[in-house]
Amino acid sequence: MSSPKFRDLSAGSKSLVLIEFVCFAGALMLSLYFNGLFHFVAHKTQDIAINILFIHAVVFALIVQLSCLAMGLYDSKLRENLRGVFRRLLVSVAIGFFIVSLLNPFYGKGALAIELLATASLISLFIVSGVRYFTLQIDFFGFNKRNILVLGAGERASIIEKRMRRDVDRQGFFMHGFVVMNGDADHGIVNENRINLDSSLVNYALEHQIDEIVVANDERRENLPVDELFACKIRGVEITEILDFIERETGQIAVNLIYPSWVIYSNGFASANHLRNTLDWIFNATMGFFLFLFTWPVMLITALLIKLEDGIKAPIFYSQERVGLDGQAFNIVKFRSMRIDAEKNGAQMASKDDDRTTRIGKAIRKYRIDELPQIYNVMMGDMGFVGPRPERPEFVQQLIKNIPYYNERHNVKPGLTGWAQLKYPYGATEKDSLEKLKYDLYYIKHRSFMLDLLILIRTVEIVLFGKGR
Known part of the structure; x- marks a missing residue:
């Protein structure tokens, strides 16, 4: 594949x-x-x-x-x-x-x-x-848009309609329509052009200058027109599976469409090797050293402000257990942004406007200053600069039960920032975790030095504009 x-x-x-x-x-x-x-x-x-x-x-x-x-x-x-x-x-x-x-x-x-x-x-x-x-x-x-025809108008095809409903989501293509196929669910496409073919798929594609056909019908065992799709491909029409189409256009992997063989046979998900691990360690150690040199004044001022707000005896840092590479637990270090008694009733997921956050905490969380002490975790090898954000063990156990493939994000080191932080806004619900997983899996599949570099550069936007988390 x-x-x-x-x-x-x-x-x-x-x-x-x-x-x-x-x-x-x-x-x-x-x-x-x-x-x-x-x-x-x-x-x-x-x-x-x-x-x-x-x-x-x-x-x-x-x-x-x-x-x-x-x-x-x-x-x-x-x-x-x-x-x-x-x-x-x-x-x-x-x-x-x-x-x-x-x-x-x-x-x-x-x-x-x-x-x-x-x-x-x-x-x-x-x-x-x-x-x-x-x-x-x-x-x-939107220059040089591709003309797209979707084969299917059921539940699978509706993911395209729901996920790419805005004009900005379709800047690279024009959605010609959705072909109704036998076996498609009735509650599929609602607001798009539904097409009932009177002629062959090949003739229709050539007549309407279709550049690409996305295969997205619900029932494929007896309803996939293999011969016609092959004829279209021979005539220069690109044939794409819906999972690959969504991955290409959105930068995420649709977890609800994944089947086990796709994970095994799909290109990407490259295995780590000794050279890659060594280069990653050198890169993270060098970046950590220089980031500390540039940010230590900010960290010093932050520590003083926390003391001024909560008193001289109040702790500056907050250590919390997180799940890292291969499911191994480690303690993450952050500037304390919440009240000392924030979890007196047990572990809770942080929310965007969490009332447990202190005044200083709101500011340092918005601009991600609270994450700076994690340079220590990077230098210790528990984390990298780029990777899926680590989650707490209490939440991980529940998310693994409820979200398919959630545990796969633990096959790489967690990071200070990641692809999901660039692409998805702040979220603290199980639904948000599912959406972030789609981006995390994309990163794991395509991770490379150049992608890491792009994420680090784009993280500047998150810091300056207070986006993501």
């Missing part, structure tokens, strides 16, 4: 990356050009070699675009209006300017005046804002 690749970057997104790279690099060159005309900064750029200026432009563009990626601006499924996009763009340019300013002295005599970098940042902000306004007007992210 092939492993579908999640199309987080649509064709429109990839084109936008290239267009905005030119805009950001061009903004720096424009700032140099305008300074040559109006001399608003006393800086002789003509003394700097042209190849150094070119490097400046490329580095400026790449760093600002990396910030844009962290802010989710290249996510084709971003649900923001122009105001929200501008806010993210403003933060991205500000972060990019800060990083470029830190790197600037390393150019030596080829360094640019900070005023020129600031001017380039302002120019890029206006130019890219204009580009973004244009893309929102013409549905740029």
Whole structure:
């Protein structure tokens, strides 16, 4: 079985990356050009070699675009209006300017005046804002949509209707309709185009220029038109199983559609090896060391604020048992964000607006500052930076009973952040645990260094905007 690749970057997104790279690099060159005309900064750029200026432009563009990626601006499924996009763009340019300013002295005599970098940042902000306004007007992210026909209109097919009901969920494809098949449940497709074929599937697909057929009928033993599907495939129509389609388009695995043989034979779910484990340890240890260097002032201030609110004898940290790799228990360390007597009545799942949370606790939980002491857990090897979030043993036992494949998330190390935290909002119910499991299984199946890096970059958005958990 092939492993579908999640199309987080649509064709429109990839084109936008290239267009905005030119805009950001061009903004720096424009700032140099305008300074040559109006001399608003006393800086002789003509003394700097042209190849150094070119490097400046490329580095400026790449760093600002990396910030844009962290802010989710290249996510084709971003649900923001122009105001929200501008806010993210403003933060991205500000972060990019800060990083470029830190790197600037390393150019030596080829360094640019900070005023020129600031001017380039302002120019890029206006130019890219204009580009973004244009893309929102013409549905740029929906460029080169595929024409999709779903084979089936029953219960299985209805998952597509329910999970991908918004326009932003369908940016990469146009839903032509759902073909009614024998054996389909009556309570399936409700609001979509239901199709009763009068001709063969092949003729219909060719006549309506179908790019892809998604097989999603409820009863397959006697109702799967294998010959016609094969004929469609020979004629260039892509044939996709519903499980793979949902995985590709949403970045999650539909747990309710999984069958045991799929887990065994599907590509992905790569086994760990000694080299991978060694590289992971080096990466986590290095990241942990540098993160501690950058965040220790924040942690010190947090500790002082907790003491000021709850008294000098109040504990700063909170240790709690969690389930890690291979189901082994370990103690996680966090800044205490709840009252000391928060669990006097037994273990409870934390909720978004939990009344047990202290005033300082609300702030540090929103921006995930309470998680920083888990650097210790990473350094000790109990956790990685990226992976499924660890849960408490009391809840894990119940979730394993009620949610199929829940225990599979313990086949990798838990993490400080994860794919589920990027894709799903805060949730503390069993239903939320099921939704997060879909994303956790996707991560386990596709985990790689590049995916880990993407998750770490995108976690900046979660921290700055207080999303996810």
